[in-house]
Amino acid sequence: xxxxxxxxxxxxxxxxxxxxxxxxxxxxxxxxxxxxxxxxxxxxxxxxxxxxxxxxxxxxxxxxxxxxxxxxxxxxxxxxxxxxxxxxxxxxxxxxxxxxxxxxxxxxxxxxxxxxxxxxxxxxxxxxxxxxxxxxxxxxxxxxxxxxxxxxxxxxxxxxxxxxxxxxxxxxxxxxxxxxxxxxxxxxxxxxxxxxxxxxxxxxxxxxxxxxxxxxxxxxxxxxxxxxxxxxxxxxxxxxxxxxxxxxxxxxxxxxxxxxxxxxxxxxxxxxxxxxxxxxxxxxxxxxxxxxxxxxxxxxxxxxxxxxxxxxxxxxxxxxxxxxxxxxxxxxxxxxxxxxxxxxxxxxxxxxxxxxxxxxxxx
Numbered sequence: 001x002x003x004x005x006x007x008x009x010x011x012x013x014x015x016x017x018x019x020x021x022x023x024x025x026x027x028x029x030x031x032x033x034x035x036x037x038x039x040x041x042x043x044x045x046x047x048x049x050x051x052x053x054x055x056x057x058x059x060x061x062x063x064x065x066x067x068x069x070x071x072x073x074x075x076x077x078x079x080x081x082x083x084x085x086x087x088x089x090x091x092x093x094x095x096x097x098x099x100x101x102x103x104x105x106x107x108x109x110x111x112x113x114x115x116x117x118x119x120x121x122x123x124x125x126x127x128x129x130x131x132x133x134x135x136x137x138x139x140x141x142x143x144x145x146x147x148x149x150x151x152x153x154x155x156x157x158x159x160x161x162x163x164x165x166x167x168x169x170x171x172x173x174x175x176x177x178x179x180x181x182x183x184x185x186x187x188x189x190x191x192x193x194x195x196x197x198x199x200x201x202x203x204x205x206x207x208x209x210x211x212x213x214x215x216x217x218x219x220x221x222x223x224x225x226x227x228x229x230x231x232x233x234x235x236x237x238x239x240x241x242x243x244x245x246x247x248x249x250x251x252x253x254x255x256x257x258x259x260x261x262x263x264x265x266x267x268x269x270x271x272x273x274x275x276x277x278x279x280x281x282x283x284x285x286x287x288x289x290x291x292x293x294x295x296x297x298x299x300x301x302x303x304x305x306x307x308x309x310x311x312x313x314x315x316x317x318x319x320x321x322x323x324x325x326x327x328x329x330x331x332x333x334x335x336x337x338x339x340x341x342x343x344x345x346x347x348x349x350x351x352x353x354x355x356x357x358x359x360x361x362x363x
Contacts, residue, residue: 003103003150003180005075006212006235010043011035013225013253016216016240017047017079017105017154020313024070025291029284030247033262033270035254042259045077045214045236050107053082057090061098065310068300069099077103077152083134089141096145103150103180106138132173139178150180154216157186157201164201168208175211183214183238202232214238221357222252245318246355248280274354281322282349286342288314293338304338311341323354 004010015022015030027046034041049066061067069076076099082088092104108131135151142149153174157167171182186201197217206213215234219225220242228237243249251262251270261269271280292311296302315332319325328348335341 003212004043005045005102006181009037010236011250011253012044012229012257013237013239013250014045014214015047015243016238017050017107018240018244019050020310021240021244021317022047022049023065023310024068024073024295025065025288026244026247026314027073028070028291028295029288030243030250032264032287033248033251035251035257035259035261036263037260039263041262042254043075045103045238046073046075047105048076048078050079050081051091053080053084053087053091056080057087057094061094063300065296065300065302068295070295074100075102076100077105079105079107079154080138081107083130085137088134088137089144092138092141092149093145096142096147096149101145101149103152104138104142105152105154105183106134108134108153108155128170128173131170132177135174135179136177151178152181152183153179154183154185157184157198164204167201167205171205171209171211175209179211181212181214181235182209183216185216187217199228199232202228202234206233206235212236216240220359221246222249222256225249225253226256241317242321244314245281245321246277247284248277274356275352277355278322278353279349281355282345282353285315285345289338289342289345308335308338308341311338320359321356323356 005014011034015027031041031046034044036042051066056067059067062069078095078099078101080088080091082091095101095104135153138151142151171179174182182205184202184205186198199215199217202213202215212235214236215228215232216238219228219237219239225237225239228234239249248270251265252272254261255270271277289311292307296307296310297304312329312332315329319329322328328345331344331348332341335344
């Protein structure tokens with residue numbers, strides 16, 4: 001299966017699937033910073049939040065923030081959590097019926113207890129044969145849709161009890177069952193977000209893998225992206241929390257590659273200095289709030305207090321990149337309405353704000 005995500009026209013960076021974050025609003029905000037090709041945003045993978053295959057078949061798509069897709073979204077690759085044949089089949093067929101899918105990602109990297117107790121997520125890495133069977137379930141379900149829907153898998157690093165050679169054998173099993181590409185986050189389940197991501201595992205895996213490899217972990221700025229591509233040979237780089245703070249990272253990468261700038265932006269060049277980025281964060285956050293109101297309140301029908309909590313979680317995730325981000329977080333937590341939050345954000349960014357290039361990612 002030929003995937004558009006790894007040809008010469010594909011963009012080298014993609015967003016990570018993150019619970020509570022990789023929803024339609026974040027995707028839309030990042031897409032506004034994407035460089036263009038032929039007057040269209042450069043193609044790359046657009047994930048959803050992690051979707052539970054036990055619940056998804058009974059849900060009405062678009063009735064919650066996790067399954068809302070804004071009009072015109074393309075290259076969607078929803079991430080599924082699950083391990084049962086029928087549940088995976090029903091989920092994929094349902095998603096294909098309602099969305100223009102460009103793939104399905106199977107989560108084998110989630111380390112949270114809720115996933116572990118059902119033998120989901122990273123638990124699947126404990127049984128290579130069964131994990132490969134889960135991929136086969138997904139591939140067979142995709143085949144029933146009668147169109148090309150590649151199946152990918154997102155993994156964690158191997159622990160001390162398993163060698164990198166075993167990880168390669170694992171990947172070979174997944175590929176044999178039909179996996180089209182693999183994303184590796186080279187931290188173990190026990191590490192969660194702590195410690196440094198072991199890019200050597202991405203390099204080792206890429207050198208031996210029969211399918212494309214996406215590298216994930218410790219990506220904060222443009223140079224991290226190009227360093228990972230050069231040092232590991234990865235086919236693409238995935239970034240998570242840093243893209244919530246710095247969605248114009250996509251624009252910065254595009255400038256390095258001499259690509260056309262995003263359409264609709266007043267700035268001639270991507271923000272670069274710590275002050276320019278601080279100011280852009282403020283503009284981005286106001287846009288994020290507006291889209292949350294438009295999508296989640298007006299279209300999905302969520303209550304304002306729930307949407308406010310989503311925005312507060314967004315700020316809690318990325319405020320560490322701002323010099324006085326703790327103050328912004330305190331103001332957001334104090335806000336009782338979206339309009340009050342807008343006022344706080346506008347007041348906060350009336351003063352010059354500095355955005356750090358690098359920060360501690362273990363919060």
